[in-house]
Amino acid sequence: MVNIPIDRLADELVQAVKEYTDDVAEGVRKTVDRTARKVLQETKALAPKRTGEYAQGFGITKEDSYGVTRRIVWNKKHYRRVHLLEFGHAKVNGGRVPAYPHLRPAYEKYGANLPDELKKVIQNGG
Numbered sequence: 001m002v003n004i005p006i007d008r009l010a011d012e013l014v015q016a017v018k019e020y021t022d023d024v025a026e027g028v029r030k031t032v033d034r035t036a037r038k039v040l041q042e043t044k045a046l047a048p049k050r051t052g053e054y055a056q057g058f059g060i061t062k063e064d065s066y067g068v069t070r071r072i073v074w075n076k077k078h079y080r081r082v083h084l085l086e087f088g089h090a091k092v093n094g095g096r097v098p099a100y101p102h103l104r105p106a107y108e109k110y111g112a113n114l115p116d117e118l119k120k121v122i123q124n125g126g
Contacts, residue, residue, distance in 0.1 A: 023126025029069050031117050035110050036060050036071035042106035043073060048085055054078050073103070 004012050040060055047055035057077035063070040075082050088099035 020125050024122055025069075027121035027124075027126040028118060029064075031114070031121055032069045032071055035114050035117070036073060038110045039073050039106045042109060043103050046102035046106060048100045048102070054081065054085075073107075 037060070040058055043058050044055045047058070049055055054075070057075040058073060059076050061072045061074065063072065082103060084097070085100045086103055087101075089097050091097060
């Protein structure tokens with residue numbers, strides 16, 4: 001048991017809350033990074049491969065600000081092509097090109113578990 005003088009109690013409480021907040025923020029960052037890497041790997045594995053260049057173009061962009069941790073998985077070189085392959089598209093002379101879902105299934109597989117993982121991080125204090 002620790003004896004804290006009453007005049008230092010507020011400072012100790014503030015310090016404890018700050019440490020908890022920092023630990024949780026770091027835990028959230030690590031969890032989001034881990035999930036983004038899993039989505040990236042799955043997307044590359046599911047992406048259509050003719051030459052392999054399209055699949056290799058995927059990467060992660062970090063957008064962090066105060067209280068916000070965001071990771072974006074996108075194709076850096078062929079970003080215009082992603083929605084065409086993901087959902088299919090119409091041909092010039094009629095008909096449709098089939099869809100090759102690769103980004104959405106990866107997100108749904110790993111992103112669906114993210115809220116539960118974040119709740120665990122918050123409950124465990126990081």
